[in-house]
Amino acid sequence: MTVPALEADALGKRFGRRAWALRDCSFRLPAGRVCAVVGPNGAGKSTLLALAAGLLAPTEGTVRVLGAHPATARPRVGFVSQDKPLYPQLTVAETLRMGADLNPGHWDADTAHRAVAGGDLDPGRRIRALSGGQRTRVALALALGKRPELLLLDEPMADLDPLARHELMGLLMGEAAAHGTTVVMSSHVVAELEDSCDHLLLVGGGQVRLSGAIDDLLAAHTRVTAPAGADLAPHEVVESRTTGRQLSAVIRPSGPLPDDWRAHTPSLEELVLSYLRNPAAPAPAPAPEILEAAV
Amino acid sequence: MVDYRIDRRSGVATYVQIVQQTKQAIRLGLLAPGDKLPTAREVVEATAVNPNTVLKAYRELEREGLVEARRGLGTFVRRSLGAAPADSPLRAELEDWAARARESGLEREDVAALFTAVLETHYPEQAAHAASAHTPQGDPS
Numbered sequence: 137m138t139v140p141a142l143e144a145d146a147l148g149k150r151f152g153r154r155a156w157a158l159r160d161c162s163f164r165l166p167a168g169r170v171c172a173v174v175g176p177n178g179a180g181k182s183t184l185l186a187l188a189a190g191l192l193a194p195t196e197g198t199v200r201v202l203g204a205h206p207a208t209a210r211p212r213v214g215f216v217s218q219d220k221p222l223y224p225q226l227t228v229a230e231t232l233r234m235g236a237d238l239n240p241g242h243w244d245a246d247t248a249h250r251a252v253a254g255g256d257l258d259p260g261r262r263i264r265a266l267s268g269g270q271r272t273r274v275a276l277a278l279a280l281g282k283r284p285e286l287l288l289l290d291e292p293m294a295d296l297d298p299l300a301r302h303e304l305m306g307l308l309m310g311e312a313a314a315h316g317t318t319v320v321m322s323s324h325v326v327a328e329l330e331d332s333c334d335h336l337l338l339v340g341g342g343q344v345r346l347s348g349a350i351d352d353l354l355a356a357h358t359r360v361t362a363p364a365g366a367d368l369a370p371h372e373v374v375e376s377r378t379t380g381r382q383l384s385a386v387i388r389p390s391g392p393l394p395d396d397w398r399a400h401t402p403s404l405e406e407l408v409l410s411y412l413r414n415p416a417a418p419a420p421a422p423a424p425e426i427l428e429a430a431v
Numbered sequence: 432m433v434d435y436r437i438d439r440r441s442g443v444a445t446y447v448q449i450v451q452q453t454k455q456a457i458r459l460g461l462l463a464p465g466d467k468l469p470t471a472r473e474v475v476e477a478t479a480v481n482p483n484t485v486l487k488a489y490r491e492l493e494r495e496g497l498v499e500a501r502r503g504l505g506t507f508v509r510r511s512l513g514a515a516p517a518d519s520p521l522r523a524e525l526e527d528w529a530a531r532a533r534e535s536g537l538e539r540e541d542v543a544a545l546f547t548a549v550l551e552t553h554y555p556e557q558a559a560h561a562a563s564a565h566t567p568q569g570d571p572s
Contacts, residue, residue, distance in 0.1 A: 170481050302479050309475035313482035331437065331445055331480045 139203035141167040141286050141318035142188055144344075146197035149183050156342050157183040161197070163337060163347040165320065167285075170312055172329040172350075173322035174408055175339035181322040182218060184339060185290045188320070189215040202285055209286075214279035218290040220271050224264035228257050228274055235278045247311065248281030254303045268295035276304060280311060287311075289321040293328060305332055326405045336404070338411055345411050345419055354401055356420060358389050361398040374417040375410040386410040388420060433462055433469065437478050445480055449488035457497065457512045468498060468506040 142165040149158045158180040165171050173181050186192040187199050190206030190213075201209040222231060232252070236243040252259075255273045263271065272295055279287060287308070293301045309332060311317050320337075323329055336353055338346035346353060357374065362383045368376060371393075376385035386402055393399055402410070411417055433456040435449055443451075456462040469477075471485040489506050492498045500506045532542050 170483075305479035306476040309479055309482055310472045313470075313472040313475050313485075327439075331439060331478075331484070334481045334483050 139167065140164040140200075141169070141202060142171075142320065143200045144184075144187075144197065145199075147184075147187065147194055147199050148196040149180075149187060149192060150195045156195075158187070158339075158342045161339075161344045163344050165318065165335060165337070165347075167202075167318050168312075168316045169335040169349075170309070170319045170333045171321070171335040171337055172326070172333035173320060173337045173339060174324065174326055174329070175322075175345075176324060176412060179339045180342045181339050182290050184337075185215070185288050185320070185322060186217070189213060189217075189288050191215070191217075212285045213288060214282045214284035214286070215288045216272075216275045216279045216290065216292055218294070220275040222263045222271060222274060222278075225262060227260050227262050228252060228266075229259035231263060231274055232259075232277060232281070235281045239282050242283050244281050244283045247283075247307075248277040251277035251280055251304065251307060254307075255300065269297060269300055272296055273300070273304070276308075280307070283315065284317065286318045287320065289319065291323060292321055293323065293325075301328070308332075326408050330404045336408075338408055340412055341415055345417075346407075348420075350404060353420075354404065354407060356388055357402055357407055358387055358393070359400045359402040359406060360385050360387060360393065362394070363396065366394075366397070372418055372420075375414045435469075435474055435478055437480055446484045446488040446491065449474070449485060450491050453488070453492055454497070454512055457508060460511070462508050464508050464510055466508045467504075468508070470505060 142163075144161050144163055147158065147161040148156055150156045161184070173184065175181050183192065187194055188201055188206060190201070190210055199206060202212055203209075206213075223234075226234065232245070232248055235248060236245060252273050255270055257266075257270055257273065263274065266274065272292065276289075276292065279289070289308075293305065296304065308319060312319055321329070321333075334350055336346060336348065336350050337344060362368075362385070364378045364381045364383050366383055368385060368387060370390050372388040372390065374386040374388065376383060376387075386407065433453060435452050437445055437448055439445075441448065453462070453468065462468070468489065471482050471489070474480070474485045475482050489498065489500065493500060493506070497509060497512065498506050499509050529542065532545075537545070
């Protein structure tokens, strides 16, 4: 119950002698959450997911998946990487049969078929003849059919049309509702994840910039409009800009705000953008473990 | 049955939209006492919203005494709301009034403004209460 779905401690990955792709990442994701991994291109999102899937070994630090080493946890984890690797010479039907054969005893044929059914896919079609979006459906079908406890999806919606995106996101949420599946999905389009996710992992410059329940993160920040020249201390400032006579800022308040400031709760997108625009913005203190455990 | 439609641009928190649409359905008699709400799975498959959002909305409705969760069976409507079922005489009068408003050349916005103004004259407290209930996550700007 209290075993986190994903837990990283000072996790880092370096490819050869190049710069660090990911460094000093520490976070924990409670089980049962739907987590958005958000960040600009090249931020380290894919590296993080591949480390969690056990496809890469960390250069330093540790990552634990469902309380175990990623390699041990693999039978309980579904992973769809960005390039959706499938066997091009197999047909759709053969690919699903392969999924059933590789997951004896826990293959959910019904869910797998529903994932491909919406796409009007001919089961006799070979994978190599499919469009990018159709291939995504088949890859998701394989991952869902495995009935995993943790689903790791790297840019799952990138090549889907809006209708397919809505339908497959609905299917994913349905799995999460029915089986308590933890879902971790990366994207650089925040708006597309806002309604579906309840947890955020913001990655930027190889670091975890923000991590926590989205409701808590939004509640901890305030978007304020104040007269130009207003003193923002002692609040922690994520971003501040002055236009004419007006100062607008995103802050983490550490006390009551003056009466002449207008204060709003930021949207998720505003919050994410304010951190990404300001790489030097201080990271919030991690939530005490006791709070995470209580959820 | 109720079919939730989530408007992401409305500025109203998603769980509040589900609460409001459920109440609206109960008020109009589309949901009657004893009726079953759709399961969280059914709602999230249709809307692609997070399951916890739906559960939060259902908990809120339960807290208000409108529905009750029966373990393993689902969530059921406990009581009706207001006295304005879809086929009441009051509704017929309002239909008649709306038709006349349209005939006399009023635009949709004119009618909505007029109706809201009259509503607020007769239900001042409730209007203030409804507004404050939205503020926690909704953005007024």
